[in-house]
Amino acid sequence: MSRSGAFCPRCGDEMAEPPEDRPDLPGAQRDSERVLCDACYFDEFDLVDAPEEIQVRVCSQCGAVHKGNRWVDVGAEDYTDVAVEQVSEALGVHVDAQSIAWQVAPEQVDQNNIRMHAEFSGVVRETPVTEEVVVPVSISRQTCERCGKIAGGSFASVVQVRADERDPTDEEVERAKTIAEEYIATREDTGDRNAFITEKKEVPEGLNMKISTNQMGLGIAKRITAQLGGSYSDSKRLITEDEDGQKLYRMTYAVRLPRYQQGEIIDPEDGDGPVLVRSVQGNLKGVRLATGEHYEASFEAGEAPDGERLGFREDGQTTTLVAVEDENAVQVLDPDTFESVTIPRPDYLDTDADELTVFKSAAGLHVLPENGTGDDG
Template sequence: MSESRERREFCPECGESVPPREEPLPGAPRDEARLLCDDCYFASFDLVDAPERVEVRVCSRCGAVHRGNRWVDLGAEDYTDVAVEEVTQALGVHLDAREVTWGVEPEQVDETTIRMHCQFAGIVRGSAVEADATVPVKIARQTCTRCGRIAGGSYAATVQVRAHDRRPASEERDRAVEIAREVVAEREDAGDRDAFLTEVDRTDDGPNLKLSTNKLGGRIADRVIQELGGSVSESATLVTEDADGNEVYRVTYSVRLPRFRPGDVIDPTPVGLTTTPGEGPVVVETVGDAVTGRRLRSGDRFRTDAELSAAAHLGHVDDGDPVTLVAVEDENAVQVLDPDTFETRSVPRPSFFDADAVTEGETVPAVKFDGEVFLVPEVDAEEGVSRMALVDFAKFCIGDES
């Protein structure tokens, strides 16, 4: 007898016959629920597995959110979107569901609680299934590791900004602090939560900056001398040992700004200002690996890699007022009003003086030293000078005790 019989399966729960199911692929786990009839299957079926509660840890100082085992800066103005994302990650949808769609409606209960009303829909065994879930989200305000370290005054490096044989100008002191904040902001934007400025101690001799890491301190010191010139040295002090027994050091970066800064008027060789044509006072334009500027008598470019330890500092161009141009005599001289006697006097016409850019009666930048008036060039404001002015430098003469 060759009669074929249809293979029948029965629900292990109620005994009702069920249509044959597809066999799982080789090596795949065998799900006993596949043997259940639809009634028994849906009787214990949950489309969504939702937690009873979700907690979101938020730093009360900086607003960072704790995820996994670390704090993350999200820049969120409120935490509704954060709560939605956390609930999304905590919810589980049944593997048998297909074409799943869902929506969420947040309800702000109070400042620290958001109730999430979630609706789900999908197809299971060819039938449309819907489910609702309400998940309360608690906003737990804490202090992140970074803010805790800042509040505790934690630091690993100190950057001391000083100047050689002078006190840093207020602009230099302020700019050094700005550079430190800029470097820290750059590291924060790059996701470095270990980068922060612990303390700024402003003194007349220069700021002392405490930084979170030695690497950050080195970056800031290098950036300061890159922009303001000078040199940097470092020294390390052993402070403790970590949990693994490794020695932990604090590093001090000593930044020394150059003796001169843009806008300073100096005499590189203080033997006499009128001995040789082309020599004499120089207005400093840049400092760094070399000092550059202009000779005030001739307008010739000046550059030296020497330390200028014997140079005399005569003053700065921002210490006075311009003089009035009376007339242009020739290619070698112009006439101006003496700022003290108001008499017309002839002064050297340097190469940087542009007679076409100024008319008689207008003011021109100049300095006065040892009874002689010199025209000065404009120095780029980005180099630290906002204007060039007339200065009576007689009071800055070497040996002057006043």
Template sequence: MAERHTQKTDRDLNGMSFPEFLEHIKQGKTSLIGDKKLIECPLVVYTRICPTCGSVFKKGKWQSRQDESDVIIECVKDNLIINKQAQDIELEITPKQLDYSRYAVHVKAKANIEGVQTEAALDTEVRISWETCDTCSRISGGYFEGIVQIRADKRLPTQEELDRCREIAKDVAARSREKGERLAFIAKIVELDEGIDIYVGQSKLGKQICRAITDAFGGRFSESPKLVGQKNGEDLYRITFAFRLPEFVRGDIVSVDDTVIEVQSCGKHVSGIDLETGRRFIENFNDLMDVKKLGRRQDAVPAVLVAEEDKIIQVLDPETYETVTVKRPEFLSAEPGDEIKIIKTVKGIYVLR
């Protein structure tokens, strides 16, 4: 019995016989400090990962997606006990996947203990519990806190506008999630004849999306809260954000006070070409007092340039065959006899580029 006890004690020296332990000390290496090991870890440790989005449950809450190997390594680090006397610690953690839910992990450690170089190694197993996270659970259950309704003033939005609004909404949601807002998700996007409805997991995400679309296109939005219940004694609301894209888009011919322009872009600023002078026009959209749509570039028709003199030209009206005198815009480079594009409006005839 005594002999067996001695052998067990020898092998308690971190898996080494006593002679081997003495040799390690001579070489300045040991894995024991007093009666404590350099590193310790349970034989099996556990982590929770969402199978849908890859989020990880740590420190009592779900956190953003990580690479699975990184999750395994961090799980081992979180459960690793390192001797408090150790300094200049170097860890080498090598995971090896065994199956869908298990990893074998080998850990090597080096440290300095009062000038003595110390080494140790151990093996552990990480088991993954696949659980649906709070966000994915809400998405699958159709949860949403707000609806962003994208429409346009006095017209239907173009497909290009709607596609861009989708991109903006997804970008805003992605940036919010990167900052830790786990409920900043888009539950669904519904296409309608008059526009699209974007269902969002957070009401404040709806407002952020509206502001981002305003920066890109201009327009305006309003909020309409609706009481849908109570939780922990507090009222719960769903908010509908009614967003209206500007009435005017690229190619529209509009009058701004006494100026007729062809719109090139309409957002926070309206920019375009003054069709009378040919000069560039740009103004803050909110500063414009009287804006009326006169037509579209698609309404333009071909006409013959009859004559030119200084800043005046004459064109042949293709409908009445009468000669009409208009101002020559700076962009016009045609000569008498050439065909040019004109548009007829209630304010008169204008030449297009």
């Protein structure tokens, strides 16, 4: 047997191979540990450095998990995967080890406690080594900052939904709520935990919503007017100053929905007869019931031209087409008196139809388009 002439300083045994001849050891490692024989080296060797316990902080309201210095939405009901991830991040493998292989097996003890069985294998000084560690994981249920703010009624802006010279309909109120919720959900999907609605309250004149930030309030106001029409204005009120002396304002975004609604029938003050409203986005647009021609309010009138409200398309009644008189007139049965009357013939009327829908008002009897608005322009 060849002798190296080198002795282990701990046990005094002569080593079979000089440490400087071990190419498997990195330079820094050789400097600190090459003087030990294999027996002494492995006597104190730990392949895995594991914490004694790990605590996973979970929000009991929204399910977010605290990582580092912030709360993160994970969308999980079962936190086993979260526990596996945090244990994996906390485990350390000795720098001497090569060809590392490992696996983690969770053992659910109860709802709030998990044991993580981690098994590692590797090669150290050309010697296969294995080690198994068990890390207890406890689930600590708390309240995240976001849920705490919601529970405390925190908000920075108010969105008020009203309508011009009328009250918003139930459908408009529900749609405004949905638009706000969808916008907040979109922001949440990007990881924005400052996005939330503290309160949605219906009032006789419309809807009030308390929103987490001024930016969110503005975004909601813009989207409601983009989808339902109308306009919005803003005002601010000083509420406090922060510790640096910066003034903090609470914004109010007043959304005003259009005076008229899609599907409403109005009689503008221009002498050309009733209009079925098709759109309230920008200038009011619709179709003339007497002719079928496209109608658009002037730039000055915008979405609220002066006119008399006559009713809605849903107020139409089914009646019988009696005869086509000429290009401008047809005969129909009055749905109330059942007498044959002559009324204007709009270009959308189907002369082959046996029945049609008519609208009766102070402006007379008019044929309604069967496709809702009768105007694709």
